[in-house]
Amino acid sequence: MKPISPFGLxxxxxxxFxxxxxxxxxxEETYINKKPATLFTEDYRKIGIIIPAxxxxxxxxxxxxxLKRYVSSQQIFVVSDGSTxxxxxxxxxxxxxxxDLDASIGKARSIKQALEKFWLIQQYEYILILDADTKxxxxxxxxxxxxxxxxxxAVVFATVGIEDRTSKWPNMxxxxxxxxxxxxxxxxxxxxxxxxxxxxNAMPVVPGFCALYRTSVLSKVRIDTPGIVIEDFNLAFQIHKKKLGKIGYELGLTGWSQNPDNLKDYCRQVFRWNIGxxxxxxxxxxxxSFFWISLATFTFEMLVFSFSTAILPVYLILIITGIAENPNLSIHVEALSAWYDPYVTISLGGIIVILYIFDYLLSIMIGIVNKRPHYIVYGLFYFILQxxxxxxxxxxxxxxxxxxSDGTWKSPRRQDE
Structure with missing residues (x-):
């Protein structure tokens, strides 16, 4: 998007940024303040683990x-949220x-129930909150x-990874x-x-599938804020607003999870995150705060990009059919461009290069670096999901x-482990 892109990129x-x-x-971390290699394995006993399911x-x-490779089963607490x-x-x-909860009350309230029922805040220094499909x-x-x-x-989280079980032949x-x-x-x-x-320290979300919290922080936030569908954003916002500490992450902190593998589950999950x-x-x-400056900039860019993407098919049809050159329509097109037109200085070829070829090359690069050769095939069609x-x-x-929202949820379709 030219209006908000530096250097015309x-x-x-x-x-x-x-x-x-x-x-x-x-x-800074590699050459100036290199981190010690010490691993705090002796602190495993300080962790209580909650798995809402x-x-x-x-x-x-x-x-x-x-988990039992590191902690005893006595440190693991499962909350069955109305499972059948x-x-x-x-x-x-x-x-x-x-x-075992008789009726589903939602992930956030399930976590709160576990904290209170098992006195976890009083017993442990850290609480690891983990989704049931996380490894x-x-x-x-x-x-x-x-x-x-x-x-x-205040908290350290993992980013999601996918175990490479790709089939030999491409499939949906x-x-x-x-x-x-x-x-x-x-x-x-x-x-x-x-x-x-x-x-x-401007991370707007704590991914809820795998996050290690300091219990002193959990005691100062409201996990089950009424009306919010997911706790991931809610907890991050409270940590920033109440200045409870930093949200930490470093490359290599990973948990494997099962992502949606069909359009229905994908749309439901993305919609739920946006709503949250x-x-x-x-x-x-x-x-x-710097946090809100960062978040506002990101949100504005995403809204502009999404709107521009949504109207792109109409724009392309107007160009291809030549309707945009119709004198009766041109005055309206020019008026719209004067107010908003992210494509006004970009040719049709430029749009294709930016939104398709550049994106495809990025897919290839990421595929090569992370040894995911299937991106070469699937990447040709990512624009549809975009x-x-x-x-x-x-x-x-x-x-x-x-x-x-009442906070209840339905997990994507699971594959047997």
Whole structure:
């Protein structure tokens, strides 16, 4: 978008600024203030683990078994949020403490119930909140403990990873999964790494699938704020607004999770996240801070990009059919351009280069770096999901600021582990 892109590049201020901050962070942490290699494995006993679950019998055993490499089953607390399958049976068989709720009350309220029922704030120094389909990376806990050992940090989180089980032949299931995986790579390297630098601290969300909190912080926030569909944004906003500490992350902090593998689940999840962001903005309001400057810039850019993407097909049709040259229409087109037209100085070829070829080359680059050769095929068609995602954002605005959610959720379709 030319109006908000530096140097005429097909990237925005947010992308450019946080990429630069990420480079500064890399230099600072690698060459100036190199971190000690000490891993705080002896602190495992200080961690209590909460796994909220709703009908997760297919995946929860694998999640728990990964955790038991580091902690005892007595430190793992499963909250069955109205499950109707064998989630509780599997959890009890693994030796975990189980809170079985008769009716679904939502993830945030389930977490609060576990904290109160098992007295976890009083027992543990840290609380790891984990989705039932998450498999923590072997180095997550020791590295997260090393980072949160700095008392200035309130929480340390992981970014999502996908175990490479791609089929030999392209299929729709892996098209959806790989699109989300590619997006996670982009966010991780070009935005999140810079936002979680200790000198910037502007991360607007704590990914709820794998996050290690300081219990003193959890005791000062309201996890189950009424009307908000997800806790990820809600907790991050409270941490920033109440100045409870930094939100920490470093490259390599990863947890494997199951992303949506069909259009219905993908749309439902993206819509839910968008709703959650707007609900959180409404709930906590605006306060003077670098955090809000960063968030406002990002939100504005996403809205402009989404609107521009949504109207692009109409614009292309007008050009291809020559309707835009019709004298009866041209005056209206010119009037619109005077108010808003992100494509006014870009040719049709330029639009294709920016929105398709540049994006495809980015897919290839990320695929090569992360050894994901299937991006070469799937990347040819990512523009379809980009268009759908842009439209979902736009239709989320009004319900996001007007709706009231009860926090209940339905997980995407799971694959047997």
């Amino acid at each position: 097909p990237i925005g201020i947010t992308f450019s 946080w990429t630069l901050m990420g480079l500064f962070r890399h230099v 709703h009908n997760e019998e297919l995946v929860i055993q694998t999640c728990i078994s990964r 399958d064998n989630t509780t049976v599997v959890a009890r068989k693994e030796g975990c403490s189980v809170l 923590v990376h072997a180095e997550f806990l020791p590295r997260a403990l090393r980072l949160i050992n700095d008392p200035s940090y 299931r892996w098209y959806y999964i790989s699109y989300r995986e590619r997006l996670d790579y982009i966010l991780r390297y070009f935005i999140i790494f810079g936002q979680t630098w200790k000198y910037t 962001l707007f609900q959180t903005m409404k709930e906590h309001g605006i306060w003077p 268009y759908i995602t842009a439209c979902i954002l736009l239709i989320s605005i009004i319900p996001g600021f007007t709706s009231h």
